[in-house]
Amino acid sequence: VNIYFLFSGLIGRSWAMVFAAGGLKVKLYDIAQQQLTTALENIRKQMKELEGSGFLKGTLSAEKQLALISICTDLKAAVEGATFIQECTPENLELKKKIFSQLDLIVDDGVILSSSTSCLLPSKLFTGLKHVKQCIVSHPVNPPYFVPLVEIVPHPETDPSVTERTYALMKRIGQSPVRLNREIEGFVLNRLQYAVISEAWRLVGEGVISPTDLDIVMSDGLGMRYAFIGPLETMHLNAEGISNYCERYREGMKLVLNTFGPVPEFSGETEQKISQAMSEKVPAVPKHLGARREWRDECLTGLAKLKKQMKSN
Numbered sequence: 001v002n003i004y005f006l007f008s009g010l011i012g013r014s015w016a017m018v019f020a021a022g023g024l025k026v027k028l029y030d031i032a033q034q035q036l037t038t039a040l041e042n043i044r045k046q047m048k049e050l051e052g053s054g055f056l057k058g059t060l061s062a063e064k065q066l067a068l069i070s071i072c073t074d075l076k077a078a079v080e081g082a083t084f085i086q087e088c089t090p091e092n093l094e095l096k097k098k099i100f101s102q103l104d105l106i107v108d109d110g111v112i113l114s115s116s117t118s119c120l121l122p123s124k125l126f127t128g129l130k131h132v133k134q135c136i137v138s139h140p141v142n143p144p145y146f147v148p149l150v151e152i153v154p155h156p157e158t159d160p161s162v163t164e165r166t167y168a169l170m171k172r173i174g175q176s177p178v179r180l181n182r183e184i185e186g187f188v189l190n191r192l193q194y195a196v197i198s199e200a201w202r203l204v205g206e207g208v209i210s211p212t213d214l215d216i217v218m219s220d221g222l223g224m225r226y227a228f229i230g231p232l233e234t235m236h237l238n239a240e241g242i243s244n245y246c247e248r249y250r251e252g253m254k255l256v257l258n259t260f261g262p263v264p265e266f267s268g269e270t271e272q273k274i275s276q277a278m279s280e281k282v283p284a285v286p287k288h289l290g291a292r293r294e295w296r297d298e299c300l301t302g303l304a305k306l307k308k309q310m311k312s313n
Contacts, residue, residue: 001169004029004082006099008039008071011116012088014144017043020065021058022173028071029078036071043069055301057145057174076106084112084169086138093120104129112162114138119190121183122155133159136166139187140175146300148176151187202261205270211277227303228310 003019004027005012016026016039030036047062056062072078079085085103089095096115103113113135115125126135137153144150150170154163163179170177180187186194196218204211225234232242239245264270278284282292 001025001083002027002081004078004085005088006030006078006085006103007088008035009088009090011140011142011144012086013039013043014142015086015088015116015140016069017047017065017145018057018175019173020068021056021060023058023060024068024173026069027078027082028069029073029075030071031073033073036073040069040071050301053301055305075102079103079107079111082107082111084166085114087113087115091118091120093124096120096125100125100129100135104131107131107134109134112136112166114166116140119186121185122153122158123183126155126157132157134162136162137183137187138166138170138177139189141189143297143300144175146297146304148174148304149189150175150177151180151189152177153180153183153187155183198264199260201264201266201270201274204274205264206261211274212281228307 002025005016005019006029008016008028008030012028012030016028019026028036028039030039044062044066047056047065050056051062056065058065060068085107087096087099087103089099096117100113100115107113109131111131111134113126113131115122115135115137116139117125117137118139120137122135122137125137126132129135132155135155136158137151139151139153141147141149152163152166152170154160167177167179178188184191200214200218203209204214209217229237235245236242239248275284282288
C-alpha cells in the first residue's frame, strides 16, 4: 500500500507519522520544497523524541519509519503508484475543490481520494468529479498521532467498497475509525463537542459557575469516564441497562433539557469573561500556548498508553 499526503502542514505531518508507524510507504507532496524539508526535519525531531521517551508508535525504529517517508513537489509524480491519497490543505472549500479537480484529471480508477476536512461536507467537496465514487472524508482528531479517532464520511455516490477499504486501512495503522452512514453538518465529533461547548458557555454566561470550575467538571468528572466509555454505555452502566435508565431518568432529563437556552452568540461579555479566565491560566501568546499544547500531548500520550494496557488486561 502506498499512501500519499498532499501538503505538509501540521495535519499532513502527523498523518505521515501515523502511517509510517503502521509500516506503510508515505510520500508528502507540497508546492514549496522548503515546506517539505522543514516538515521532514520536524517529523525526524518528533520521532526521535518519542523514541527516546518510549512513546514511539509501531514496531519499527524511528530510522526505519523515517526511511518510509519521501517528499515530492510535482503533483503528477506524487500520485503515481498511490493507492490512497489524503488531502491535508487548510479548511478552505475553494482550495480543496481546486486540488480535487486537479487530482480528478490524473488519478486512475483504483485510488482512494480522501480529505482531512473537519467540517466541509463531501457533497460540497466532491460533487461533479469523474472519480466521485472513489472520494471520501477521513476526518482525524487533532493531534491524530495521539488521538486515534477517524470519522469516515462518504459522499452519497461513494462506492461502499471505498468506505470499507478506508475503514480497514485506518484499523491497520492503529487508528479508531467510525463510519457515518450519511453526511451531516459538523459530522459527529463536532456535533457532540459543540453541544457541550454551547451549554458550558451558557452556564458561565448565566453566572452559574466560573470558567475554570466549568473545565474541572469535564476534566475531573465527565471526561474521566468518557476517556474509556461513551455517553450511551455510561447510561447503560448507570442503571440496570438502557431501558431501566430511561425509565428512571427520562422525565428528569427532559425537565433539565427543556431549560436549555438558545444557541449562544459566542461573543460579548461572556467571551471576555472566559477569555480572561483562560488567559490567566494560559496566556494567549505562542510561547505559553505552545508549551501547554506540548503538555496536553504528553498527557494524551500517557493516556493512550494506559488505554492500551487496560484493553490488553
